[in-house]
Amino acid sequence: MIKVSIIIPVYNVERFVAASIQSALDQTLENKEIIVINDGSTDGSEREIMRFKDRIVYIRQDNTGVAAARNVGIRAAKGEYIAFFDADDVFRPDKVEKQASFLDNHPDYCMVYSGYSRINEEGDTLPPKDMRVHVGDIFPQVFMRCFIAPSMVLCRKQVLFDIGLFQTKYSAEDYDLFLKISMQGKIGYIPEPLTQYRVRQGSLSKIAQSTPALQAKELLDQYKDYLLENYPLGWWYYRRRMSKIYRELARVYRDTGQNKDMVKVLKKSIRFYPFRLDVWQMYLGTFLYK
Numbered sequence: 403m404i405k406v407s408i409i410i411p412v413y414n415v416e417r418f419v420a421a422s423i424q425s426a427l428d429q430t431l432e433n434k435e436i437i438v439i440n441d442g443s444t445d446g447s448e449r450e451i452m453r454f455k456d457r458i459v460y461i462r463q464d465n466t467g468v469a470a471a472r473n474v475g476i477r478a479a480k481g482e483y484i485a486f487f488d489a490d491d492v493f494r495p496d497k498v499e500k501q502a503s504f505l506d507n508h509p510d511y512c513m514v515y516s517g518y519s520r521i522n523e524e525g526d527t528l529p530p531k532d533m534r535v536h537v538g539d540i541f542p543q544v545f546m547r548c549f550i551a552p553s554m555v556l557c558r559k560q561v562l563f564d565i566g567l568f569q570t571k572y573s574a575e576d577y578d579l580f581l582k583i584s585m586q587g588k589i590g591y592i593p594e595p596l597t598q599y600r601v602r603q604g605s606l607s608k609i610a611q612s613t614p615a616l617q618a619k620e621l622l623d624q625y626k627d628y629l630l631e632n633y634p635l636g637w638w639y640y641r642r643r644m645s646k647i648y649r650e651l652a653r654v655y656r657d658t659g660q661n662k663d664m665v666k667v668l669k670k671s672i673r674f675y676p677f678r679l680d681v682w683q684m685y686l687g688t689f690l691y692k
Contacts, residue, residue, distance in 0.1 A: 405433040406498050406556070407481030410489050411471035412438060416446035417523075418490035418600065423454050425492045431499040435459055437478055441471040447489075469568035469575035472552075476562055484559050486552035486576075490600045492521070493553075497596035501556035504590055513557040513583050514590035515550050518597040528601060537591045541584040542639050545622065545629055548577040553597045561586055572617045581625055615651040619644065645675035652684060661688065 408426045412419050426436045436458045438451055442465030451460060461474060476484060483505060485498050497516065504514045517535075520528040536543040544550070565582040568575045583589070622643060630636040648671035655664035668685040671678065 403433065404435050404481040406431060406435075406483045406485055406502055407475070407479035407559070408434060408436045408485045408487050408498065409472055409475035409479065410436065410438045410487045411441055411468050411475065412443055412447050412451065412489045413441045413465065413468070413471075414443050414445045414447060415489045416443075416450050419447050420450045420453060421492060421525075422487060422489050423451065423458065425495070426487060427454065427457055428495050429493060429498045430496050431502060434498060435480060437461065437475045439463065439471040439475050441465050441468065467570060469570045473567045473570075476559065476567055479559060482559060483556050484562060485556050488551075488553045490602065491553040492525075492598040492600070494594075494596045494598070498556065500592055500594070500596065504592060505556060505558065508588075508590055510588060511590045512561045512587040513555060514592060515554040515556075516592040516596035517594055518551070518554055518599045519595040521598045521600050523600065523602055535591055535593070536589075538588050539584070540589050541581070542629065542633050542635070544577075544580050544584050545625060545639055546643050548574070548580060550576075550580050551597075551599060552576050553599065555580075557583065572621050573614055574618060574621060577618070578621055581621075585628065615647055615654065619647050622647075641674045645671045645678060645681070648674065649678060649681050649684075652681070656684065664688070 408429070410422060410426065423436065423438065438458050438460050440448055440451060440460070440462045442463065448462070459478065461478065463471070463474065472486060483502055485501070487493065501514045501516065505511060517533060519530065522528055534543070534547065534549045561583060565586065569578050572578060626640055629640055633639065648667045652664045652667045652671065655661070655667065665685070665688050668681060671681045672685065
């Protein structure tokens, strides 16, 4: 019986995908399968994937996005547990085995995540970043900030079907998934850097960054009632989180010269949570430097 299905969605990562697949194959856990979903790549990714064709389950499809590609992999999976694996990251050889052992020994836990290290495009180690760690019922903490990345996770497959898999409406599909999973039960943590997260050049334009901020508000508003009904400090969590979203949006407007919009969202940030010094500095600065 297959214990773990490792799901790797691929889109135009020919430079990195071979190393990722190899690290999945090198996992010390024997009863595993590697499912690679080529989500309509237009570069040489397929050529790199086909080097491993006899040792993986390969699915090719038209481009539908990473969330839909992961859902295809989940539905095809035969394993009890699911490991998500971004196609430019690298697993430590014992990553899946240690996480599977944790879930085997903690049947009341839905998911386990691990620490991580950072590498650049050449595979060189980068300085570590501070990581927030929470275990057990972590829904309020995930609501406040998504501190978990897909490649850090091993999850029970049945839990994923119970929550309806990845949604495809928002760009923050992993954030939505982890919110849903944290509503289902306890989350565990292994304090070791079992995943290497690759930091790549290039990012969204400042204008494009306003969309994730606005989508985050729309996404989190769906969980507002659950937060308020189940946690005594729910209002505090909610108001602080909304204030932070408007602060992030204000920074985008500032950097793109949209000063009137910046002032509007700074006022909203202050109304939600009037104790952010950096927000007040930005707001007062709009009057001092006119």
